[in-house]
Amino acid sequence: LPQAIRSLQAGLAIEEQHLELNLATLAEAQRQAYAATLMGSTNSAISLHLQIAPDNPEATKLALTTLLRRKGRLLESGLNSLQVLRQNLTPEAQAMLDQLTAKRQALAALVYNPPTTLTTAQYQAQLMQLEQDANQLEAALARSSARYQAESTPVEIATLQEQIPAHGVLVEYIRYRPYDATNPANSWGAPRYAAYLLFPDGRVEAVDLGEAAAIDAAVNAFSRELRQGALSVSSLTSLEAATRNLQSRIFDPIAPYLTDLEHLLISPDSELNRIPFEALQTEAGGDYLVQRYQISYLNSGRDLLTLDVTEPSTTPALILANPDYDTADSAVPIAQASSTSQPDTRSLGDNRRSIELQDLEFGPLPGTATEAEAIADVLPNATILTEAQASENILKTVAAPRILHIATHGFFLENANPSSPGSRSGLAVVLDENAPTNSPVGVAVENPLLRSGLALAGFNARSSGDEDGVLTALEAANLNLFGTQLVVLSACDTGLGDIANGEGIYGLRRAFTLAGAETQLMSLWLVSDDGTSDLMARYYDKLTSGMGRGEALRETQLEMIREGERYSHPYYWASFILAGDWRPLE
Structure with missing residues (x-):
């Protein structure tokens, strides 16, 4: 066993250098x-750790170190490239960035407002050409960024544990496939979930949680019952049963290690990204987890190392609410951003349309106007844009507002050509879980960053000056939010997207992280206009009083639970989750 651990450790070290x-x-x-x-x-x-040597400290350390170094790595590399480019922008790089931004804008317009004069073959040819052009620009930009990057130091457990708050714990969930070296013909077992717990003193605990299929089914049942929000006895009974089933699988096994702790730093994986852990219970019929713990979400525990690496905000808060979906004003009444606002550096993938997107329309949200007014009372210097001025054109000119609050319709559209039931979709590659996991099976999938977005002024008419009123996640990643401390998307489904194991959700949540936002407050399901407005007013009141970004949300949720009535149902208070820095605004 010691030799096996050393050999694997040496191989992983080589892979880390190449990675x-x-x-x-x-x-x-x-x-x-x-x-x-x-x-x-x-x-x-x-x-090796969980199946063969669960009590071996070296195997434990190797497994957790590997997990911390690789989980969420693609998101981090894209974010780092953008930061480096912004700090070392050359005229040549600026020209390439401008070209890439133009390609992505053209792509979004082609997807959401396709010309009627094009045949299907011509349409696909244009999409393919845009993808090829963008790939060439991305590769060139990546090489430009790499010339300036300092040599990075691989993550070590000892460094990370110092960043965990006192009375806190990092909970790293992982979906993995067990390997059986004694069975060469069928060495990879069915996918499973596990949880690794890292404490401030460096102690590590790990628990295998069981087969992923059963846990994913429990996640779907729990999410389905939560989204209904029904208060009938039968509905509440069904929700309690679904809660208990999921809780027994993903929380009860780690609960014995959480005694006397107050703060859970949760890094979900795969389908666990779709649920609010706050709405689980400590026991059947007992307190919700939000009543026992402060819960913060991270893409990876590695995020703790960059919480203090921030840039100053350049403008006051900006609030966009109650867009006029039929008419847009392309005028810019606020200070324009620098022309160096950066796109992300990712492949556009296969961009076939999910549905006839040109037929998608939204109705007004008058409650968001009231929401904006209530927030403005506690953010006196905020710029408020409503109706025709709540436009894509204006949003794209903004330079790192301290807070960006967008109250509008959000959407996530299903893939038009989903992969097989046993596969997990990523941005450019689908990995078939029944295939050997050391070789990818490339399957063209529709780009999830084009299927997630926000509806802004002019959306229904697909007309907003030289834009179309559709801010896709792909375009949102182009925003210049380095210095923005909080992005709030007060809209339905803004926290959803395609799942990629080890990489989180490919959607608006990922896009705003790539754009530079320190913290995102987003929704997992549609909540009524008045219910959302009430939650937001309470949240900002607490946030501006000095509470932390995470604490303010928790106190708002606890307040709604204590008051009883319909808003005490988790359908209302658990729909929003906060990812990123949980501490107070600076």
Whole structure:
């Protein structure tokens, strides 16, 4: 066993060097394809620990270290490339960035407002050409960024544990495939979930949670019952049963290690990204977890190392609410951003339409106007844009507002050509879980960052000056939010997207992180206009009184629970989750 651990450790160290080099110099599609080739060794490290040597401290350390170094790595590499480019922008790089932004805008327009004069073949040819052009620009930008990047130091457990709050714990969930070296013909088992717990004193605990299929089914049942929000006895009974089932699978096994703790730093994986842990219970019929713990969400525990690496905000808060979906004003009544606002550096993928997107329309949200007024009372210097001025054109000119609050319709559209039931979709590669995990199976999938977005002024007419009123997640990643401390998307489904194991959700949540936002407050399901407005007014009142970004949300949720009535149902208070920095605004 010691020799096996040493051999695997040496191989992982070599892979880490190659991974760092490739992530710094490749375009996103190539990054993901390369990272997929390393899944086998990641699964091997976790399997060695959990299946063969659960009590071996060296195996424990190797498994957690591998998990911390690789989980969420693609998101981090894209974010780092953007930061480096912004700090070392050359005229040549600026020209390439401008070209890439133009390509993405053209792509979004082609998807959401396709010309009626094009045949299907011509339409697909234009999409393919845009993708090829963008890939070339991405690769060139990645190489430009790599020239300035300092040599990074691989993450170590000892460094990370120092960033965990007192009375807190990092909970790293992972979906993995167990490896059985004694069965060469069928060495990879069915996917499973596990949880690794890292404490401030460096102690590590790990628990295998069972087969992923059963846990994913429990997640779907829990989410379905929560979204209904019904108060009938039968509905509440069904919700309690679904809650208990999921809780027994993903929380009860780690609960014995959480005694006397107050703060859970949760890094979900795969389908666990779709649920609010706050709405689970400590026991059947007992307190909700939000009543026992402060819960913060991270893409990876590695995020703790960059919480203090921030840039100053350049403008006051900006509130966009109650857009006029039929008419847009392309005038810019606020200070324009620098022309160096940065796009993300990712592949556009296969961009076939999910549905006839040109037929998608939204109705007004008058309650968001009241919401904006209530927030403005506690943010006196905020710029408020409503109706025709709540436009895509104006939003794209903004430079790092301290707070960005967008109250409008959000959407996430299903893939027009989903992969097989046993596969997990990423941005450019689908990995078939029944195939060997050390070699990716490339399957063209529709780009999830084009299927997530926000509806702004002019959306229904697909007309907003030289824009179309549709801010896709792909375009949102182009915003310049380095210095923005909080993004609030007060809209339905803004926290949803496609799941990629180890990489979180490809949707608006990922896009605003890439744009530079420190913290995102987003919704997992549609809540009534008045219910959302009430929650937001309470949240900002507490936030501006000095509470932390996470504490303010928790206190708002506790307040709604204590008051009883319909708003005490988790359908109302658990719909929003906060990801990123939980501490007070600076």
